[in-house]
Amino acid sequence: MRAIPALLLALGLAFPAAAQVLEDRPVEFPEKLEIGISTDEIAISSDFRGADLTIFGAIESYDPALLTQGKYDIVVALEGPKDNNTVRVKERVFGIWVNRRSMTFELVPESYSLSSTRDVETIAEPAMLNGVGVGIQHIRLSPVGYLGDGSNLTEFRDAFRRLKESGGFYQKDPGGVQFISASLFKATVKLPASVPNGTHVVRAHLFRDGVFIAEKALPLRVMKTGIEQMISNAAYNNSLAYGAFSVFLALVTGWLASVVYRKD
Amino acid sequence: MNIFIILGMGAAVGFLSGMFGVGGGFLITPLLIFYNIPPIVAVATGANQVVASSVSGALSHFRRGTLDIKLGTVLLAGGLAGATVGIWIFALLRSVGQLDLVISLLYVVLLGTVGTLMLLESIRALRRAATNQPVSLRRPGQHSWVHRLPLKMRFKKSKIYLSVIPVVGLGFGIGILTSIMGVGGGFIMVPAMIYLLRIPTNVVVGTSLFQIIFVTAYTTVVQATTNYSVDIVLAFILMVAGVIGAQYGVRVGQRLRGEQLRALLALLVLAVGARLAIDLVVTPRDLYSVVSEGVYR
Numbered sequence: 419m420r421a422i423p424a425l426l427l428a429l430g431l432a433f434p435a436a437a438q439v440l441e442d443r444p445v446e447f448p449e450k451l452e453i454g455i456s457t458d459e460i461a462i463s464s465d466f467r468g469a470d471l472t473i474f475g476a477i478e479s480y481d482p483a484l485l486t487q488g489k490y491d492i493v494v495a496l497e498g499p500k501d502n503n504t505v506r507v508k509e510r511v512f513g514i515w516v517n518r519r520s521m522t523f524e525l526v527p528e529s530y531s532l533s534s535t536r537d538v539e540t541i542a543e544p545a546m547l548n549g550v551g552v553g554i555q556h557i558r559l560s561p562v563g564y565l566g567d568g569s570n571l572t573e574f575r576d577a578f579r580r581l582k583e584s585g586g587f588y589q590k591d592p593g594g595v596q597f598i599s600a601s602l603f604k605a606t607v608k609l610p611a612s613v614p615n616g617t618h619v620v621r622a623h624l625f626r627d628g629v630f631i632a633e634k635a636l637p638l639r640v641m642k643t644g645i646e647q648m649i650s651n652a653a654y655n656n657s658l659a660y661g662a663f664s665v666f667l668a669l670v671t672g673w674l675a676s677v678v679y680r681k682d
Numbered sequence: 683m684n685i686f687i688i689l690g691m692g693a694a695v696g697f698l699s700g701m702f703g704v705g706g707g708f709l710i711t712p713l714l715i716f717y718n719i720p721p722i723v724a725v726a727t728g729a730n731q732v733v734a735s736s737v738s739g740a741l742s743h744f745r746r747g748t749l750d751i752k753l754g755t756v757l758l759a760g761g762l763a764g765a766t767v768g769i770w771i772f773a774l775l776r777s778v779g780q781l782d783l784v785i786s787l788l789y790v791v792l793l794g795t796v797g798t799l800m801l802l803e804s805i806r807a808l809r810r811a812a813t814n815q816p817v818s819l820r821r822p823g824q825h826s827w828v829h830r831l832p833l834k835m836r837f838k839k840s841k842i843y844l845s846v847i848p849v850v851g852l853g854f855g856i857g858i859l860t861s862i863m864g865v866g867g868g869f870i871m872v873p874a875m876i877y878l879l880r881i882p883t884n885v886v887v888g889t890s891l892f893q894i895i896f897v898t899a900y901t902t903v904v905q906a907t908t909n910y911s912v913d914i915v916l917a918f919i920l921m922v923a924g925v926i927g928a929q930y931g932v933r934v935g936q937r938l939r940g941e942q943l944r945a946l947l948a949l950l951v952l953a954v955g956a957r958l959a960i961d962l963v964v965t966p967r968d969l970y971s972v973v974s975e976g977v978y979r
Contacts (some may be wrong), residue, residue: 665903668730669895672735674926676737
C-alpha cells in the first residue's frame with residue numbers, strides 16, 4: 419500500500435512537466451481516464467515464456483462528437499522497475515576491443531511494453547511525447563553527472579533503445595488498444611519472457627487531437643516463483659548463508675568422493 | 683543452460699585434472715565463459731568448484747602425512763590477504779566496466795605461458811625418451827636470494843628453515859589470482875614452492891591443496907556477499923561431475939605414458955588461451971553494451 423502515495427507523488431510531479439509543454443492549454447479538460455486490471459500481483463513460474471496482460475479502461479466525460487471523429491488516442495505503457503543503466507562502447511586499443519566511453523542513465527525502466535490505438539509517433543508531436551515521456555523514443559534518458567557537449571548523448575540514447583529493443587525488454591504494439599464500445603477500451607500489453615521481478619507500473623495516457631490531457635497509473639507487482647527464484651532470493655537476501663552453504667556443499671562433495679573412491 | 687553440457691564440461695575437466703594432478707579451475711572458468719556464462723559468475727562459480735576438487739586430494743595427503751600444516755598456514759595468511767585485495771580489484775574493475783577484459787587478458791597470458799612451458803617440457807622429455815638418455819636432475823645452487831631473507835621460521839614437517847616473507851608473498855599473489863580468475867593456483871604454486879623456495883617435493887602438493895581449499899572457500903563466500911555472483915546450482919553440477927571424472931582420470935593417468943599426455947594437455951591449454959585471445963581481437967557483433975547498475979535493488 420506504500421506504493422500508492424508514492425504514485426500520487428509521481429503523478430503530481432509528472433503534471434507540471436507536462437504543463438510546461440502545454441503552455442497554450444486553453445482550459446481544464448473535462449475528460450478523465452479510468453483503468454482497471456484484474457489483479458495487482460502476477461506470479462510467474464520459471465517456465466514462463468511471455469504473456470499478454472489485458473487492461474480495461476474508459477474515458478469519462480468525453481465529447482461524443484470528438485469520439486466519433488476518432489480524435490481520442492490512448493497509449494498504455496507497462497513500465498518495469500527502474501534502475502540506473504550504463505551503456506558502454508568498445509574501441510580498438512592495440513588491436514584489442516576495450517570498453518572506452520560510457521554513459522549512465524538515471525532511473526530508466528528495466529522493461530517497457532507499449533500499446534496504443536495507433537503508432538505513437540503519429541498521435542502527437544515529438545515535443546509533446548518527450549514532455550509526457552511516453553514512447554520508446556521519448557522516455558526520459560537523463561545521464562548521471564553528464565557534462566558533455568551533447569553530441570554523444572544521441573549516440574548513447576540510440577544505442578540504449580536499440581539494445582533494449584533487440585533484447586526484447588522494450589516493445590511496442592501500435593493497435594494494441596481497441597475501443598470495445600463508445601468510450602470503453604481494452605489494451606493488451608506484452609509481458610516479455612525475461613520480465614523483471616518487482617513493482618511495475620501500468621500507465622495509461624489519453625490524448626485528444628494530439629494533446630495530452632489525462633493520465634492514470636496502477637501498480638502491478640510481478641513476482642517470480644519456483645525453486646530458481648527461491649535460490650536467487652537467497653543469493654541476494656541471505657548472501658552470507660548462501661555463500662557458506664556453497665562452500666559446505668563443496669566440502670561435502672569433495673569429502674564424499676574421497677570416502678567413496680578411497681583406495682586403501 | 684543445458685545441464686548435460688555442464689555435466690560433460692565438469693566431467694571432462696575433472697578427468698583431465700585427475701589425470702594430470704591439476705586443479706582444473708583454469709580450464710573450468712574459460713569453458714564457462716565460452717558457454718556464455720557471464721565472466722563474473724564463471725569466476726566466482728569456478729572458485730566454488732575448486733573447493734570440492736581440492737578437498738579429496740588434501741584429505742588423502744593428510745592421511746599419508748604429506749601435508750605441512752604450519753607451512754600451509756603461513757601460505758594461507760598471505761592467501762587470505764591476497765584474496766581480499768583481489769576482490770577489491772575485482773569490484774573496482776567491474777564498476778569501470780573492464781572486468782571481462784581483464785579476466786580474458788589474464789587468462790590469455792596465464793594459459794599461454796603455462797601451455798608453452800608444458801609443451802616445451804614434454805617435447806624435451808619425449809626427445810630424451812627417444813634417445814634413451816637418462817633423466818638428468820638439474821641441481822641448481824642450494825641457496826638463492828630467497829634464502830637470505832630475514833624472519834626465518836622452522837618448518838619441521840618440510841625439514842626446512844625458511845624466511846616467511848617469500849611464503850606469505852607467494853600466498854598473496856596466488857590469492858589475488860584466485861579471486862580475480864577463479865583458479866586455485868596450484869599450477870603456479872607447486873613449481874614456485876619446488877624451484878623457488880626449495881621445499882621438498884613430497885609435501886608440496888598436499889600443502890598447496892590445503893591452502894587452496896581455504897582461499898577458494900573464503901573467495902566463494904566473499905564473492906557471494908559482495909557480488910552475488912556464485913551460482914550454487916551450476917557449481918554443484920560441476921563439482922559432482924568433476925570429482926567423479928577426476929577418479930577415472932587418475933586411473934587412466936596411471937596406465938598411460940606421461941610425456942604424450944602432457945603434450946596433449948599443453949596443446950589443449952594453448953587452444954583455450956588462443957580462443958580467448960581471438961575473442962579479444964575479433965570485432966564484436968555489437969560495440970555497445972548495456973548493464974543495469976543494480977543500485978536500487
